[in-house]
Amino acid sequence: MSLVIAFWMVLILSFAFLIHWSFGEMKFRWSRSRLTDLSFLSLHLTGWIDYTTILFSFGLALPIRKVSGTVTGNHLLHVQSMWLSVTIYLFVSSFVDYWHHRFWHTRLAWFFHRMHHSATEYSPLLTYRAHPIERTFDVVFRIAPLCLIELSDLGFAIAGIMNGFIVMLIHTDSGMKWGWFGRWLVISPRAHKIHHSPLAEHENVNFGIILPLWDHVFGTWYEGQVINEEVGIAEPVHNSRSFFLIDVLIDMRDFVRQSLLILFNIGSSVRVSKKALAAETK
Ligand SMILES: [Zn+2]
Ligand SMILES: [Zn+2]
Numbered sequence: 310m311s312l313v314i315a316f317w318m319v320l321i322l323s324f325a326f327l328i329h330w331s332f333g334e335m336k337f338r339w340s341r342s343r344l345t346d347l348s349f350l351s352l353h354l355t356g357w358i359d360y361t362t363i364l365f366s367f368g369l370a371l372p373i374r375k376v377s378g379t380v381t382g383n384h385l386l387h388v389q390s391m392w393l394s395v396t397i398y399l400f401v402s403s404f405v406d407y408w409h410h411r412f413w414h415t416r417l418a419w420f421f422h423r424m425h426h427s428a429t430e431y432s433p434l435l436t437y438r439a440h441p442i443e444r445t446f447d448v449v450f451r452i453a454p455l456c457l458i459e460l461s462d463l464g465f466a467i468a469g470i471m472n473g474f475i476v477m478l479i480h481t482d483s484g485m486k487w488g489w490f491g492r493w494l495v496i497s498p499r500a501h502k503i504h505h506s507p508l509a510e511h512e513n514v515n516f517g518i519i520l521p522l523w524d525h526v527f528g529t530w531y532e533g534q535v536i537n538e539e540v541g542i543a544e545p546v547h548n549s550r551s552f553f554l555i556d557v558l559i560d561m562r563d564f565v566r567q568s569l570l571i572l573f574n575i576g577s578s579v580r581v582s583k584k585a586l587a588a589e590t591k
Contacts (some may be wrong), residue, residue: 341548407523424440432481436477494521500515502540
């Protein structure tokens, strides 16, 4: 099974690179950002990504996958045509993706999503650059639309391949806009590059993963005059070492440390307010 996945990924990657080099500038260069991307890619191609996800989510990935697996048995909608059900699945999925992507940009969750945004080179290689915690919850969002629409295994695989291909395509540095098609139907590489922009005017825009429609509906669409050459964030913390696992390890340590500090502060403020209440009632 992992061989089949690896085959598809190589096929999709080759196709994406072909498009990238056909339409974009051919400016491949080695950097720490690319090495991090390649670390992720090698874990995906070898199947080791599952083990690292379990390890760095402190085992949380296991029960989440188990619960997600039980959801697939219940559907509200049954459509005869496989292609129609794939289309409905992708439509519902794009809505779910829009909101879960917005969630990763909140103060609460940015800590994990910044790993994807810390890439300083824009290319299909960064497609699989995601924090294990983000990957852990992604399973839920992939499965969630199946509560609504029934999809055969083949339909689910086709939807997954289409989704994977589009995600790689939008990470090509081609600057393609695709006119009305890119404005309403499939988010263009240029629109998603704006989402990766470090510029202040591009903050919190273009959250759509496949369908830009939701950005229009919820007021986050941007295709303004300012176009970014660069991508990245203010502190590219995940490019400081040449192998991403070390970054994830340090990230987790910081997360645990910050969580304990917040809990400790909440605990101490509760104790203080209890004391104040007791003093008032005396
Ligand atoms: Zn994002
Ligand atoms: Zn991206």
